[in-house]
Amino acid sequence: MSGTLNLVIGLAMGLNLIALGSSRLPMLIRAMSVQGVLLGVMPLLMESERLDWRIVLVALATMAGKGVLIPGLLRRAMRAANIEREIEPFIGFVPSLLLGALGTITAVALARALPLLPEHAGTLLVPGSLAAILTGFILLIGRTKAISQVCGYLILENGIYLFGLVLIHSTPLLVESGILLDVTVGVFIIGIIVDRIQRAFDSLDTRKLTTLRE
Amino acid sequence: MTLILHLILRLALWLLLAPLLPGIINKVKAWVAGRRGPPVLQLYYDLAKLWKKSVVLSQLASPGFVIGPAVGWVALVGAALLMPLGPAGSALSFRGDVLLLIYLLALARFCTAWAAMETGSAFEGMGAAREVSYAVLAEAAIIAAVLSLIVHTGSVSLITMLAPSPGAGAALLAAGLFTVLLAENCRVPFDDPNTHLELTMIHEAMVLDHSGPPLAVILHGASVKLLLFAVLLVQAVLPIGEMTPPAAAGALAAGVLLVTISVGLVESLLARLAFRRVPLLLTTAFLLCVFALLVAWKGDAT
Amino acid sequence: MTVGLLLLCACLALGTSLVLGYRRPRVWLTWTVAGAVLGLVAALRVLLGGDPWEWQSGFLLGGEAVHLRLDGISAVFLLLVAVGGGTGAVYSHEYWSDRRNPSSAPRGRAWWSALLLCMGLVLTASNGLHFLIAWELFAICGYFLITLDRERSGVRAAGWLYLAASHAGTMGLFAFFTLWASLTGSWDLCPMRTHPELAPLFWLALFGFGVKAGFFPLHIWLPSAHANAPSHVSAIMSGVAIKMGLYGIVRFSGWLPIPPAAGWVVLGLGATSALLGIAFAFAQNDFKRLLAYCSVENIGIIMIGVGVALLAVTHGDAPWGRLALAGALLHVWNHGAFKSLLFFGAGSVLHATGTREMSRLGGLVRNMPWTAGLFALGAMAVAGLPPLNGFVSEWLIYLGLFEVVTGKGTTAWIALPAAIMLAMAGALALASFAKAGALIFLGAARTEPATQAHECGYWMRGPMLALACVCVVMGLAPIIFWPALACAVSSWCPAWAAGTPPAPLATLGSAQLTLALVVLAAATALWWKSAANGLRRGLTWDCGYAAPTARMQYTSASFADIAVGWFRWALQPERKAHRPHGDFPAKAIRLERTPEMVLEHILTPVGDLIMRASATVRRLQQGRLQFYILYVLAALVGIGLLVLVGRTP
Structure with missing residues (x-):
């Protein structure tokens, strides 16, 4: 069981790196959405012995939300705001890729040192979540366009979701659905803000926002 | 006596089979594009014709211009002889032979670059600069792949290193080595062997001035190198050493064919990368090999 | 003759050359070479006989009895001094002759003899006080040799930098030897593995000797000193003198108790130094600076070997340490041989054209075939390509690293990145020397002096040929050097004294020999076939452009541009570009320079800060x-x- 789970988490980690290395927005959004679908599959895999209608529901909601709804919104925003597809990196692609890989390796090594329950020690859940959080941060720091930063934020949220899965027995999945809802609302708001920024500055380059500091 | 016979057979196998690969790739490309394409044996005809042609030397070239290709060819064939061939084993095997193989490839690279610089052409300088620079990343990827095999098998000689199945990291290793194969053999998306624009070439730009027998030697060496990487990839990924000899031979042949067809498909379906993206792809290949290494490490530790 | 007598004779011969050779170059040459040969024989006797030689005086010098010792390790380095000193002396006979440099040549001869003598003393001194004195004299001889051509301001600046850095190192060594003396109660230097209180001294030794060895980031003095010195001096400084620093590290890491972190630090420093050193080399436009930075790389490679050996000692004398230490010591010889060869080649080019800028040269192979061929051989050796000697030692060091990895201990976490960095350094070394060799010797001459170049004379060609032979022989028959290496390794760590080689050196040697023979045959065959088919000469195919000029060729900066971009974070290259504008563009410029990063971006700002702070104190001076x-x-x-x-x- 944990073999399949680890494989899925490994794939999600690979998608982190693809997100870091991709130079075009659609690719970045696609990596993020595939990662969302993988994340949606995970609770089903973990709880395959005692499937509950609530778990199935949340899994489906996650897949729909992270895999279809949010990427769809982003793509629409991209089209609506006429954003160029090329990403302008603030930290270059190769350095961010290397940083991400280093972060992943460190996360795996670090998770061994953490006092985890024995059933979690064998899986990659915790390192996977750490790696996704780190990837999100690198994207947030290292990309200049608002939309790629949104993607970074979502990958960061994926990491938090992964961490939540560790607690799948003790926390009701309601919390998770709450987060999901928050994020969807957040993306809506960001979509509106993106549109406003685009109108106000004629560009989505967040560097231009520095003029607002006073 | 049998030893010499064995060696001659092995050499003949490498030398005669190698030019088949570019032919298959071209056939696959033609098939995807809906053309008939050149015959599979086209490179053999080309080589035979080039071997008989006279040579035009640049006025600036010294004898190194002809010696370079010869040394490069010997280095590539020597590297091929070190590579074990499934059930047939290897012609010479010792601890650390994998390093000799890697450095023989480096020797071939040095000689090609040296011969290219002989002519004083800016295009050839450009090609040589690209070749030696991208090789830095490719070399890192290859050594990471080798280290992952070493970690997995605990052995430092090719024949035992390539025998068992590489475990969980096989897919990562395969992807990494395949990318290195494309880069080292100057295939799409790193370089386009059919391009006609010198500014965008890597390997082809280095051999612009060669003609006649030296060009034949270069082309043949390049095909040996392609076969070498294909064999390495297949043996690193498949558990050749755990099969019966006929099955192993079959698997090896089928694997090499599959790799060749994949190269052809990649070439038909992908466009050449912009040069500033090449380091990114090579870094990805390196990281794939590094993760294969870590998987091998973790898989064996538990 | 016994070893002692041989050494005494060598010493006397060098002394004679020092005294008599000032005005008489031929006398000087004879006696210096005689001294070198005697030293060589003494070192060989110790290495092949296996017994260390020791001598203690009855009298006191500076309050201490003179104690001399020549064991396996010092003999390895003495052999290098003898070979480097002898070939360099012959080379300088023509290169820095009385006719060309009437004022500085006599001085140069005297300092050369003194330098060899002092290095011999450093290697044999077994008393802390005398070691320090010899070390200081050796550093000063180096200074005067570097500044032989002191009319040029660049040379004077390089000399000062060398002297200052050298004394910073010596300061560390003063602390090291006095602490040693106060902790052990005696100035006498001998194995102290069982005294754990001495362990922290290792770091002092690493710093003090490291400045001389010139690994990253203590290499600041090295590029300018080696680039500005006369080429025979560069050869001995780069091939031999920086090895004295390594001698100190190897010697005292064999005698001191080793702190647990030592192996990790030395291995990490070595790997960093290998990769960054060669990245800096690749970015250089001045071929002697390129060679100098390449020394930083090679010191790094040697340090990787030493680091693995130290790791092995802290992990219960694991057998892989023996492999890596043997590789490191072999690389000491190899680097001495090919780096001297390359600097001699560079000297011939400088002699013939008067410039060190690669982008002003080109096409020299037509006028200087010998130099070009020998430089190409040295370039292949330094890039670690089979079948030459550089490959053999790198192969041993790699094997040591691989064995660490197969052990799967925590040590593998440093060995894995080190192996990858070593591989990248190897590929960059290949790129650097493809660039250097090709830009200097191939293509068309880019400037007037390059067209007028002339081949060097026999006195300069002879030493280069000899060193090239050394490179070839060590590559093709590494097994014959094994007994000497085994002796040195066992005197570093007696537990590794077993006689058989730890790696299939004989098989490797036969493979290399076969390769060399087949290469020769194939090259001849292809040349013959091409000639038989008919050779025509034509214009270089420049995409059909019919009037190519020499200035269209790729230059040093353009060749290195791709890889330098990857290392921009470390190299901090300076670019000055003035692009052409308009339909009739006026002047366009593009200049690239890679400064010495540690010096110009770290040390100089810190120095300025200190100077400014001191300036406030100066106000007290009314x-x-x-x-x-x-x-x-x-x-x-x-x-x-x-x-x-x-x-x-």
């Missing part, structure tokens, strides 16, 4: 007597207060 009397009074009062406060319990 020049008026009254103020000075005030200071005296203030000082007296201060001391008085100190005494008062200090007395109260």
